[in-house]
Amino acid sequence: MDKSIIDYTLYLVTDQTLLPPSRTLAETVAAAIKGGVTLVQLREKTKSTRAFIAEAQALKLICASSTPRTPFLINDRVDVALAVDADGVHVGQDDMPVRDVRRLLGPDKIVGVTVETVEQAHEAIAGGADYLGTAAVFPTATKKHAPGFAPLGVAGVREIVQAVAGRVPVVTIGGIGAGNAREVMHGGLWEEGRRGLAGVAVVSAIIAQVDPEAAAKELVEQVRPWVRSVALPLSQAPSLARVVREKSLQPIRSSMDAASLALVDDVAAAFTKLKATKPLVHNITNFVVMNDTANALVSIGASPVMSHSIEEVRDIVKISNALVINIGTLSPSWIASMHAAGNKAKELSIPVVLDPVGAGATPFRLQTCLSLIAALKPRVVKGNAGEISAIAKALGLTDTDTGSQAVESRGVDSVGSLADPGTLAALLALKTNSVVAISGAIDVVSDGTRVARVENGNAWLGTLSGTGCTATALAGAFLASAQDPFVAAVAALVALGVAAELAAGDDGGVVRGPGTFKARLLDEIYGLDVGKISAMARLSVKER
Ligand SMILES: Cc1ncc(COP(=O)(O)OP(=O)(O)O)c(N)n1
Numbered sequence: 076m077d078k079s080i081i082d083y084t085l086y087l088v089t090d091q092t093l094l095p096p097s098r099t100l101a102e103t104v105a106a107a108i109k110g111g112v113t114l115v116q117l118r119e120k121t122k123s124t125r126a127f128i129a130e131a132q133a134l135k136l137i138c139a140s141s142t143p144r145t146p147f148l149i150n151d152r153v154d155v156a157l158a159v160d161a162d163g164v165h166v167g168q169d170d171m172p173v174r175d176v177r178r179l180l181g182p183d184k185i186v187g188v189t190v191e192t193v194e195q196a197h198e199a200i201a202g203g204a205d206y207l208g209t210a211a212v213f214p215t216a217t218k219k220h221a222p223g224f225a226p227l228g229v230a231g232v233r234e235i236v237q238a239v240a241g242r243v244p245v246v247t248i249g250g251i252g253a254g255n256a257r258e259v260m261h262g263g264l265w266e267e268g269r270r271g272l273a274g275v276a277v278v279s280a281i282i283a284q285v286d287p288e289a290a291a292k293e294l295v296e297q298v299r300p301w302v303r304s305v306a307l308p309l310s311q312a313p314s315l316a317r318v319v320r321e322k323s324l325q326p327i328r329s330s331m332d333a334a335s336l337a338l339v340d341d342v343a344a345a346f347t348k349l350k351a352t353k354p355l356v357h358n359i360t361n362f363v364v365m366n367d368t369a370n371a372l373v374s375i376g377a378s379p380v381m382s383h384s385i386e387e388v389r390d391i392v393k394i395s396n397a398l399v400i401n402i403g404t405l406s407p408s409w410i411a412s413m414h415a416a417g418n419k420a421k422e423l424s425i426p427v428v429l430d431p432v433g434a435g436a437t438p439f440r441l442q443t444c445l446s447l448i449a450a451l452k453p454r455v456v457k458g459n460a461g462e463i464s465a466i467a468k469a470l471g472l473t474d475t476d477t478g479s480q481a482v483e484s485r486g487v488d489s490v491g492s493l494a495d496p497g498t499l500a501a502l503l504a505l506k507t508n509s510v511v512a513i514s515g516a517i518d519v520v521s522d523g524t525r526v527a528r529v530e531n532g533n534a535w536l537g538t539l540s541g542t543g544c545t546a547t548a549l550a551g552a553f554l555a556s557a558q559d560p561f562v563a564a565v566a567a568l569v570a571l572g573v574a575a576e577l578a579a580g581d582d583g584g585v586v587r588g589p590g591t592f593k594a595r596l597l598d599e600i601y602g603l604d605v606g607k608i609s610a611m612a613r614l615s616v617k618e619r
């Protein structure tokens with residue numbers, strides 16, 4: 076099932092106990108689908124597991140035989156969903172945590188989560204939810220709520236839709252029928268009417284009706300015109316370059332050792348997780364790259380927030396899954412914001428990535444980097460050879476330790492090459508207790524114990540300003556969802572490098588210069604998939 080095209084307009088949640096006399100659930104669901112229901116969730120609160128599975132098998136067949144096929148989800152029970160190979164599961168706040176549901180069901184199934192607050196919405200998205208169902212918008216007799224529960228009202232629902240900001244579709248439920256569906260959809264809109272609820276979920280308004288087909292028809296007619304928050308479909312089409320590359324790179328994969336192949340698998344898993352979790356990445360970054368890095372983050376499937384004002388950075392960090400600090404266009408007020416955001420991130424265990432742009436160029440930049448590293452303990456520090464060498468020297472590592480005699484900074488660029496970048500990265504990683512990544516023709520990443528070399532990429536990357544900053548921003552996106560910062564840093568460099576290779580193309584003359592390359596690079600970041608990453612990653616890893 077292609078999750079990006081699920082239609083949430085009219086979501087039917089079942090309840091056998093509300094059926095009119097002598098009606099079966101199967102015939103009611105079939106009629107409702109005929110009337111316009113776009114998604115079905117089987118919700119059973121009292122049945123035995125065996126009877127639940129039997130009912131699920133019957134409804135799954137009904138959903139599968141409609142045209143187009145109607146996605147079929149199971150309420151609460153991951154075991155039942157697995158038993159019948161349903162399209163997904165909907166869980167509430169007292170049910171199995173969404174991360175565990177995702178782990179058990181895998182990346183391709185649909186996972187929906189009920190949320191009552193904005194915080195729960197962010198948590199559910201970070202945990203891998205594909206869509207959210209808000210808690211009841213209006214009072215309902217169909218579900219017994221915990222004592223003290225108050226329906227959200229249309230304004231409460233809008234607040235959640237607004238905070239989610241289109242990252243995943245949101246539906247609402249509770250007391251919705253033909254008399255108020257329009258009001259709910261209209262009230263759930265935000266952003267000058269451009270985005271809003273993806274649909275409504277109903278139980279009694281269809282299940283309890285003598286004519287469920289007519290009831291569904293009336294509802295869908297009211298809801299459909301207001302549905303405007305459809306997720307962007309990911310590009311499915313493999314490019315010609317990819318086909319050529321996959322063929323030519325088979326020998327590279329077969330010549331990799333077991334540890335390197337395992338790292339490729341970890342990178343592919345990190346990519347899948349990033350796509351599933353759509354992390355919110357807070358960037359305090361420089362003016363030169365702000366737009367490019369935001370677009371790269373959107374293209375890879377993350378949600379960027381670019382914010383550097385001291386008045387709000389702490390609040391932005393609170394709702395983010397990672398913080399990227401890039402010192403490229405530095406000023407004292409920005410430094411204060413970096414510390415404020417970073418300290419909040421540290422307090423909330425939100426991972427921080429630092430890009431020490433031009434650290435070797437001026438004492439101002441170097442001192443800023445040193446104080447950020449000391450105060451914030453970033454999980455990843457990613458720079459070019461000149462930047463990383465400057466920090467290493469300032470922290471007392473000698474040229475002989477690091478082999479960096481021949482490297483210096485010219486502005487924000489690095490001049491010369493390192494004799495042993497792996498040792499430099501590893502020693503600095505140990506000194507700073509972070510993962511250190513050095514970008515270059517061959518990228519090097521170390522956590523002090525492991526040293527990885529990433530060979531993806533090409534010369535066109537060097538013709539654009541700020542592609543290193545893009546790698547750092549992508550590291551933030553991977554770090555938000557990956558357990559291991561070493562894998563996150565490697566994954567970011569592989570993703571950018573693979574996209575660059577695809578953008579350059581093997582299909583002859585399509586890149587005419589930095590301009591065409593830049594546009595194609597963004598397209599290829601957008602079109603990355605786990606197959607491209609697995610087939611094209613060129614890396615090796617060694618223990619020191
Ligand atoms: C679409 C949709 N939204 C909300 C719910 C409620 O789920 P939950 O909180 O798990 O409560 P129960 O359904 O288990 O009573 C839902 N099922 N579907």
Ligand SMILES: Cc1nc(C(=O)O)sc1CCOP(=O)(O)O
Binds near residue numbers: 209215216279
């Ligand atoms: C299944 C369910 N969940 C709710 C929640 O608040 O999360 S309210 C609800 C029942 C909605 O039924 P009706 O459409 O008949 O009002």
